[in-house]
Amino acid sequence: MSKDAAEIDGKGYWRAVLRLTLSLLAIWFMVSFGAGILFRDVLDQVSIGGAPLGFWFAQNGSIYVFVGLIFYYCVAMRRLERKFGVKG
């Protein structure tokens, strides 16, 4: 399946990787620094179970999202590698 190095659109692939990385890092920032610290007081007005939402994001929620982010990244990167013929 893999093409020769010369045929691969390395630049296009790298642009796509950067786009993906930036959007995932935006989520990473929002669930930790955002939900857990900066906007915590606003989110705390809502509860998840018996915990204020901002507090929960800081102690539990952000970690679940982190795990999801990395596995989504793996899947999306595999898709990009197939699309550009890169051998992962």
Place this chain on the structure above:
Amino acid sequence: MSQEMWTYIFVAATFATYIGIAIWARAASTDDFYVAGHDVHPMVNGMATAADWMSAASFLSMAGLIAFMGYGGSVYLMGWTGGYVLLALLLAPFLREFGKFTVPDFVGDRYYSTTARMIAVICALFVSFTYIAGQMKGVGVAFSGFLGVEFNTGIYVGMGIVFVYAVLGGMKGITYTQVAQYCVLIFAYTVPAIFISLIITGNPVPQIGFISDVRGEDVSMLAKLNQVVTDLGFKEYTSTDKSMFDMFAITGALMFGTAGLPHVIIRFFTVSSASAARVSAGWALVFIALLYTTAPAVAGFARLNFIDTVNESTYVESLDNYDTEAAAIVAAGGKPTPKWFKDWEKTGLLAVEDKNGDGRVQYRAGADNEVTKLDRDIFVLANPSIANLPGWVIGLVVAGGLAAALSTAAGLLMVISSSISHDLCRRTLFKGMDDKTELLVARLAAAGAVIAAGFMGIYSAQLAFVAQVVAFAFGLAAASLFPVIFLGIFWKRMNREGAIASMLTGLVPTFVYIWHFKIGAGKAADAADWFLGVSPEGIGFVFMFVSLAVGIAVSLVTKAPPQDIQDLVEDIRVPGTRRAHGIADSGMAPVADQA
């Protein structure tokens, strides 16, 4: 069977397992020794990474810290997990594609400079020695606290075990031992947590118990905890006295520091490809999250339970006649101080003083507090007794704590040994060294490092920096290592001059700031004296941005890196296109497995 007997059995059985694995997984070449032959399964590597990562501090101290810091403890939870997102997205796959052995290797080759390599070696060695001395100290504490063995003897035993599997097996031995150590430590952590969650909330899953109502009451666990602690004069559990900016900075320093720690990064050299490195980072975080999402629940339960059972309890004088005395107190309608409290009093980690002479224990904020000493480390260790679990569970928890300390120590040992044998000897001082000699030097370096680490553990009370692992290791990794690695991958124009300037501007001010406020003249200073109000734990985050800016500025005003290096950077961005490049790969046997 007595609890001490159980502890001996668990500790002996787990140690025998580690040694057995070490003999089975001996290293035959430098490839085996440094990177476990590059062919570890991503999930296995993820599990090993999790054990490598979770130290004695994560296992024993973190839940207790959070129990007292409440919301403020969130910095550890987010910081020590969020770093893996950075690692997976920004560093690990590219460093794997680069295909070398160590972190200084990347810095030295990418920046075509021996000076840059040496600065990276210094960072890696300082961070790793600080960290490993803390682990050895943890081993000593576990032995002396539970097995009635001398603190120093405990460290000698720990040194002996790590010596066998690290020196014999190198990264290969360490990797498979760490898998076993992860299983021991996660089992030991979650079993008591499940029972405590059941007792307090009626839900067996601690993560759900954390957000549930207290069993039989119409109030959530956290709301009740807030109520109880504020009644006693403490601040609300879900609040903190840290400023928002300081919370932000500490979380950042821990995240970027995690991503820049050499002993974490080298774990991703052991898998077969860039995509395996990504998947492996995902698995590592799954295994870490199992403990890290349980910890805040354990913290909340422990605090609530401690207040519930200890506060206003009638003090039982004697431990030997505990049962009869306690029964008499119950018969008189009182609440006796729990038995585990008496057990821990014996160790000196807990102390009470009946200030008002009423025979009861008052636990509260301020001068009336009668619990005069309460060590945060006891919560995880006391959990099994608090939950009335049988004696063997305590033995299991001790074995878990030792597994956490030894697995982290072994990973750090690899960084120290490879920095010396590979970066210092093979790549800098004796360039003609062959593979066999290098392997021998690596083993000797590992052996020397075990001994040095053991003595640092023994003299940890005299070495002030050992207690500052968090501030030093994470601050320095964030401010000096993360920026050069990140820019080395994402910015082709980054050159040698920029890299050296960036590492030094990260390293020196961070080191001085932490030293000043944690050990030196500013030790007694309070938050008002901190630069921008940032604590020593968070300062690495601030200097990381300075280091990035300096690196970019210096690179722009000096000569662009050689074409060869720029091509190399393009290669590592696109998996499968890595070719050998003259400058970076000269004198190495680098990319044979990349074909």
